[in-house]
Amino acid sequence: MKHLAPEEFVDAAEGRLPVARAGHLETCEACREQVETIAGMLRDVSAADLPEPSPLFWDHFSSRVHAAVAHEEIRARRTWGWTGARILAPLAVMALVVAVVAGSLLPRLVRTPAAPVPAATTADVPSLDTEIGVDPDNVEVWAVLTAAAADMGIDEAHAAGLGVRPTTVDRAVQRLSKDELAELGRLLQSELKRSGD
Amino acid sequence: MVTRTWQWTQTAEPGYKVTVTNPTDAELVESCLAGRREAFDLIVERHRRHVYQLCYRFVGNHEDASDLAQDVFVRAFRALKNFKGRASIGTWLYRIAVNVSLNRVTAKTPRPESLDVLLLASDERVASEAESPAEALLRGERARRVRNAIARLPKKQRTTLVLRVYHELPHEEIAGILGSSVGAVKANFFHALNNLRKLLREDL
Numbered sequence: 001m002k003h004l005a006p007e008e009f010v011d012a013a014e015g016r017l018p019v020a021r022a023g024h025l026e027t028c029e030a031c032r033e034q035v036e037t038i039a040g041m042l043r044d045v046s047a048a049d050l051p052e053p054s055p056l057f058w059d060h061f062s063s064r065v066h067a068a069v070a071h072e073e074i075r076a077r078r079t080w081g082w083t084g085a086r087i088l089a090p091l092a093v094m095a096l097v098v099a100v101v102a103g104s105l106l107p108r109l110v111r112t113p114a115a116p117v118p119a120a121t122t123a124d125v126p127s128l129d130t131e132i133g134v135d136p137d138n139v140e141v142w143a144v145l146t147a148a149a150a151d152m153g154i155d156e157a158h159a160a161g162l163g164v165r166p167t168t169v170d171r172a173v174q175r176l177s178k179d180e181l182a183e184l185g186r187l188l189q190s191e192l193k194r195s196g197d
Numbered sequence: 198m199v200t201r202t203w204q205w206t207q208t209a210e211p212g213y214k215v216t217v218t219n220p221t222d223a224e225l226v227e228s229c230l231a232g233r234r235e236a237f238d239l240i241v242e243r244h245r246r247h248v249y250q251l252c253y254r255f256v257g258n259h260e261d262a263s264d265l266a267q268d269v270f271v272r273a274f275r276a277l278k279n280f281k282g283r284a285s286i287g288t289w290l291y292r293i294a295v296n297v298s299l300n301r302v303t304a305k306t307p308r309p310e311s312l313d314v315l316l317l318a319s320d321e322r323v324a325s326e327a328e329s330p331a332e333a334l335l336r337g338e339r340a341r342r343v344r345n346a347i348a349r350l351p352k353k354q355r356t357t358l359v360l361r362v363y364h365e366l367p368h369e370e371i372a373g374i375l376g377s378s379v380g381a382v383k384a385n386f387f388h389a390l391n392n393l394r395k396l397l398r399e400d401l
Contacts (some may be wrong), residue, residue: 005381020243041390044397045362048343050253053263058245061263065241065270069234072271 004031084095093187100172222286229277237277241270244287247364254359255298256274256327257348265301269294284373291364292374295356302352346396353387 004012004021011017012025012035075119176184220228220236222243228236248269251264272293279288328336347355358376360366366374372382 005384010383010387037394038387038390041394042362044339045343045347045358045390045393048340048347049365050250050344051259053249058264061245061249061266062238064263065245066238066268067213068267068271069237069274072274076275112244119371149278 004034007037010033013042032126093191096184096187101168220371223282225281226277226280226286229274237274239381240273240286244290245270247287247289251291251294251359254344254347254363255302255355257344261301266294267295269297272297284370288366288370289376291360291366295374299352299356302373342348342400343393343399346393346400349396350389350392353377354385357385358389358393361386 002024004017004024008017008021009031012031017025025035026080173181173184211352220239222240224235242318246265249262249266250389252265252269253259256262256265269290273290276293284292347358350358353375357371360371360374361368368382368386372379375382377385393397
């Protein structure tokens with residue numbers, strides 16, 4: 001019959017060897033000796049208990065953990081606040097840039113003829129100096145503009161000849177309300193700080 | 198040892214309040230997740246001793262063991278929302294403790310056990326009137342030698358031996374903690390005991 005495998009020695013030392021294999025132990029002295037050695041080591045190891053800390057230690061330990069967990073909660077909140085700011089600030093700046101660029105591009109897009117314009121209607125085309133306004137309350141127009149400009153960088157827009165006229169941004173800023181101006185200032189400052197990291 | 202009875206009142210449904218006496222670990226986890234910090238304090242109180250002892254078995258000194266045990270609970274708090282309740286919270290804490298301890302042992306060569314004045318070395322105490330101070334000293338010395346030999350075992354063998362012998366975990370639970378099969382755990386245990394025997398002989 002085959003000798004016991006390592007896991008079977010453990011089972012034998014712990015008194016759980018299946019009866020079918022226990023029969024082997026009665027006939028095999030080598031396996032029996034090995035089981036006795038393992039069982040003896042188990043007894044020695046079990047007897048090696050640990051130094052016991054002072055009874056005062058446990059309350060002190062609980063207080064330490066309590067304080068560390070409280071600190072962890074504060075840290076987690078701060079981390080989320082900072083992470084949130086890091087995620088939201090660039091998004092807000094991007095949204096603002098998209099809005100400004102879109103606002104300045106719309107008049108040009110509207111002015112660009114899609115097909116040759118019949119001579120009879122040229123009189124109706126506004127001159128280049130005339131700015132066609134976008135109804136700021138028209139949600140659909142803004143949705144189309146935002147979607148169109150979402151994947152377009154400023155450099156890309158410039159390369160395509162879609163530049164912003166020097167006065168457009170100034171005018172856009174002038175039209176901002178007091179609260180919008182304050183928010184713009186805050187966003188720009190946080191962007192400056194972030195880029196300075 | 199002082200045994201405390203814990204009792205608190207919690208709102209089960211709007212308008213109803215339930216008094217919980219000696220809540221189970223699962224109830225405590227639920228309360229923690231509902232924002233009751235005192236429930237986590239109770240989890241700490243219940244499991245601190247075992248977690249500390251497990252860490253001690255790996256690092257071999259009080260100072261590092263208490264730091265590691267604290268780290269275990271902080272990590273547990275952080276990860277509590279991921280606790281699925283498939284294993285007991287005790288086993289879950291053991292898993293964290295094993296990972297934290299093995300990382301520490303890998304990063305830092307374990308120092309040999311030193312005399313720690315903060316500890317009342319139970320193995321050096323006169324356990325009973327039947328044991329003389331000399332016998333107690335001898336027993337303490339033997340225990341220290343075994344602990345030092347365990348610290349020199351390969352990581353998986355050491356973990357298996359510590360969890361099996363000192364924390365009496367079933368082989369199946371150890372397999373879950375180590376991510377091995379039950380057969381591999383038993384084989385590890387067998388090799389751990391054999392290697393320990395060789396190390397102790399060398400030490401003589």
